[in-house]
Amino acid sequence: MGDLEIRPAVAEDVPAIVGMLADDPLGAQRESPDDLTPYLAALERLQGDPHQHVVVAVREGRVVGTLQLTIVPGLSRRGATRSIIEGVRIHADERGSGLGTRLIEWAVDESRRQECHLVQLTSDKTRTDAHRFYERLGFTASHTGFKLQL
Template sequence: MGDLEIRAAVADDVPEIVAMLADDPLGAQRESLDDLSPYLAALERLSGDPNQHLMVAVRERRVVGTLQLTVIPGLSRKGATRSVIEGVRIHADERGSGLGTQLIEWAIGESRRQDCQLVQLTSDVTRTDAHRFYERLGFTASHVGFKLPL
């Protein structure tokens, strides 16, 4: 399947990232390729924050996966630093190829390099395939999450 590169996202990657974010029933309701300016502004904010890592997986010059890793220093757990994995998406052509595992393993490795004691993530309750995937990688469904739209 060709060599894989995992690297920081750049502005030229945004259309492909947004297309992957929109490529499922939930994302199709939330994302739009019509106007990329909010995504480009978000990328600029992320790129200026050393605790944010918006990554892409590139194969044969094509973005085939993405995730965001956020490193959060804290006081709880004896001053532990944790990381949060968000926005994991794999291009439809690559699903089942092991790419998702490679991206999550990258995030776990980067979390260790940044001295995180815990890696956490959330997944929409309807994404049952994703839940099985994360459980296979050793994640435990240990908490109930809540959101408040603003």
């Protein structure tokens, strides 16, 4: 896989992150790569919250993957802390290379380090390839998710 670094995202990474978020049929409908202002503001908010971890995977100086890991303390499950993985994206040139597995492994390891008892994620119903990928990594489709647009 060559030299790979997984590190916290910085403002200079935002164009590459947004490019990956927009690089599929769903993302193309909801992302705006031409105006990075809201993304930069969001990253600043995320960087100020110790429960949020936005990371990028960098190979040879190029951002090739990203995800967000959120640590959620809770009362259920005997006061268990859980983590939520969101916004997993791999650059088109890197798909199938094992990079997605490396990023998810990083998130699971960080969740253990943060003493989480459960790692969860959601994936759009249309992302059947992603579902197979997560199942291969040991995740189970155990719940039905709901959203309310505000």
